[in-house]
Amino acid sequence: MEFDPSGWSGEGTFTAALVEQLKTFDSIDLVRVEDAPSSRTDADYNFISNEVYVRFRRVSSVEAGRWLGVVPVRRTVWKPVMTLGDLESRLAALADVGAPDYADEGMLQYLRTERIIPPYQTRGYKIVELVRIYHLIS
Amino acid sequence: MSILGRNVSVKAVAALACAMIAVAGLLPVRTKARPREVVLVAKDMAFYMSGTNVANPEITVRPGESIRVVLKNEDRGMAHDFSVPAVKAATDSLTWNQKGEVTFEAPEKPGTYEYVCRPHVLMMKGALKVIRD
Numbered sequence A: 001m002e003f004d005p006s007g008w009s010g011e012g013t014f015t016a017a018l019v020e021q022l023k024t025f026d027s028i029d030l031v032r033v034e035d036a037p038s039s040r041t042d043a044d045y046n047f048i049s050n051e052v053y054v055r056f057r058r059v060s061s062v063e064a065g066r067w068l069g070v071v072p073v074r075r076t077v078w079k080p081v082m083t084l085g086d087l088e089s090r091l092a093a094l095a096d097v098g099a100p101d102y103a104d105e106g107m108l109q110y111l112r113t114e115r116i117i118p119p120y121q122t123r124g125y126k127i128v129e130l131v132r133i134y135h136l137i138s
Numbered sequence B: 001m002s003i004l005g006r007n008v009s010v011k012a013v014a015a016l017a018c019a020m021i022a023v024a025g026l027l028p029v030r031t032k033a034r035p036r037e038v039v040l041v042a043k044d045m046a047f048y049m050s051g052t053n054v055a056n057p058e059i060t061v062r063p064g065e066s067i068r069v070v071l072k073n074e075d076r077g078m079a080h081d082f083s084v085p086a087v088k089a090a091t092d093s094l095t096w097n098q099k100g101e102v103t104f105e106a107p108e109k110p111g112t113y114e115y116v117c118r119p120h121v122l123m124m125k126g127a128l129k130v131i132r133d
Helices: A013-023 A082-090 B010-026
Strands: A002-007 A028-035 A045-056 A056-068 A072-082 A100-103 A107-116 A125-135 B035-043 B046-049 B059-062 B067-074 B099-105 B111-116 B125-128
Touching: A002 A013, A013 A028, A013 A045, A013 A107, A013 A125, A082 A100, A082 A107, A082 A125
Parallel strands: A002 A028, A045 A125, B035 B067, B059 B125
Antiparallel strands: A028 A045, A056 A072, A100 A107, A107 A125, B035 B046, B067 B099, B111 B125
């Protein structure tokens, strides 16, 4: 399994936990994490936005077909062993990750918020962490 | 010159037309100016003025000016809206790739008001500045 955190500052405790889980999946052969350009900080909040790209391991199979509908041919086809939907189910079953807040055919999205109140302060600030998981085709 | 079978002088018709134009000019014009359009995009948990990359930009308006805000939600997986609580105006909640609009009149009193996305008030809020020319 290849792990590429070169584009990630390391911010985001949920992202870190999620990535550690993804690294243990046999069906994933690449995990790349990047800071999203939308990360920003204000007096009231710290918005951390990360993007995680995963590539699923692929297996080959030989399929029979007919060239121009006449000549019998055999082709080698590479197919991923997992889909984003399968990944969603696997992650949903993990206690420290859970089901995504949003999922479609191309992305899983987690949104986590946490209020931090430093010592001697009453209001504190909010950490908002947005993680989007995309399926890397190539 | 004959109108409806009666002979009327050209001078009389011209005088009547001039009088009607003069009276019409004195009447107050009741047509309303078209609202100024502001196009916003919601993405990455912030508002952006279309074509710029400043998050939650300041919108400057004149007192009582009619404004139409068009919002496009480009935030995949998030529902956003645009609301100005001071004038009780808001778009519908918009899902990804949906577009909505709201037309409102800016407050008459100059000052700084707030515009927000109601589900994400903490991160999606900006200033609506009402300034006299």
